[in-house]
Amino acid sequence: MDSVIPGPDVGPAVPLPPASDSPPPSGPLDMIVVGLGPAGAALAHRASLRGWNVLGIDPEPAWRNTYGLFTDELPDWLPDPPVETLSTPSVIGESEHHPGREYAILDNDALRNRFLTFPTINEAAGDIGRNRVRVNDEAHVADIVVDARGGTDMEGPVQQAYGVVLKDDAAPVWMDLRPLEGTETPTFHYQIPVSGGTLHEETSLIHQGPLPWSALRDALRQRIGDHPDTEVMASETVLIPMTAMAEVDSTGPVPFGARAGFVNPISGFSVATSFDLADPTLDALSLIIRGDTLNRLPWMALRYRLDQWLLSIGQQVLLELDAGKLPGFLEKVFTLSTAEQKRFLRLGDPVGTARGMLRIFLACDRNLRRSILRAVVSRSQR
Known part of the structure; x- marks a missing residue:
């Protein structure tokens, strides 16, 4: 076929490097991190810089997906991450909005190499407990084990996207919130420069359980048209559980990143939160190792739990609004000031979330307000 958008079985255009193990750590382990995506790798990296003896375990030799964040969300310890591109994107709805926030696409290989300052094992882990992990037939023991393998609940609300990188x-x-004709499920278009071209991605912001991939491929085709294989540099599929923060089992590993529920229930973003919470989590783990309670974990603090509750109400609104109303509701987010947007989209700021939700509600017309109130009542009855 000479003019198709490739399906989700088409992988990255650039071959992944072969898996390789680092030299094994010497001496007793302070921490094992299972899952070395951006969240787990950042946590392990920060621990290694504290002098902790860390072991990382992950069968994947590279980060396959595209990771982006606003540069004003970067923690103080990562002021200059390696990036593929920087841009200042707009938002398009009934009108065009310019939030004025710089957006970075991370350079996966360079950042991963910067983070991996500790020994790693490129194998799948099994029998993951509070202090022990088995890899093949060998047990590895540490003072604490962290599970950063990502979210798992694919039956609840999910964010899903299919995209291609084009040479443009x-x-x-x-x-781009403008609705597509003849589609029952609302999607938006994400169009961001990456190395060598532009990532065009059609995204279902939130849906109860996964959609057929064909629905997103068709939506992307309607949005940008067909392109010859020679113009398609890579394709990407994204499926993110949008679940609440996890309870921590006192006998199991400590979750971190998306595994712990760091995914914002409205935006789906989690990388910036994971970076931001790396050091506070290590502060808490150092106390937990010495016998303190799990309540020390930063995301178990009242402000995070309150913010999650507020955002769960917003998530219910997103789930219940139909394709005709959702774009108008989302556009109201970008009528907020840049500072208000930042607070509203940042996990762990319940005051910013509450103010943003009130401003958005007041900016909606009467019909949309009724729909929002029905969704809020539906959420309160569950």
Whole structure:
């Protein structure tokens, strides 16, 4: 076929490097991190810089997906991460909005190499407990084990996207909210420069359980048309559980990142939160190792739990609004000031979330307000 959008079985255009193990750690282990995506690798990296004896375990030799964040969300310890591109994207709805926030696509290989300052095993882990992990037939023991393998609940609300990288220089757009004709499930278009081209991705912001991949491929085709294989540099599929923060089992590993529920229930972003919570989590783990309670974990603090509750109400609104109303509701987010947007989209700021939700509600018309109130009542009855 000479003009198709490749399916989800088409992998990255650039071959992944072969798996390789680092030299084994010497002496007793302070921490084992299972799952070395951006969240787990960042946590292990920060621990190694504290002098902790850390072991990382992950069968994947590279980060396969595209990771982006706003540069004003970077923690103080990572002011200059290696990036593929920087842009200042707009948002398009009934009108065009310019939040003015710089957006970075991370350079996966360079950042991963910067983070991996500790020994790693490129194998799948099994029998993961509070202090022990088995890899093949060998047990590895540490003072604490962290599970950072990502979210697992695919039956609840999920964010899902299908995208391709094209050799073009389209203007950066974080969300193109304009609805597509004949589609029952609302999607938006994400159009961001990456190395060598532009990532065009059609995203279902939130849906109860996964959609057929064909629905997103068809939506992307309607959005950008067909392109010859020679123009398609890579394809990408994304499926993110949008579940609440996890309870921590006192006998199991400590979750971190998306595994712990760091995914914002409205935006689906989690990388910036994981970076931001790396050091506070290590502070808490150092106390837990010495016998303190799990309540020390930063995301178990009242402000995070309150913010999750507020955002769960917003998530219910997103789930219940139909394709005709959702774009209008989302556009109201970008009528907030840049500072208000940042607070509203940042996990762990319940005051910013509450103010943003009130401002968005007041900006909606009467019909949309009724729909929002029905969703809030539905959420309160569950």
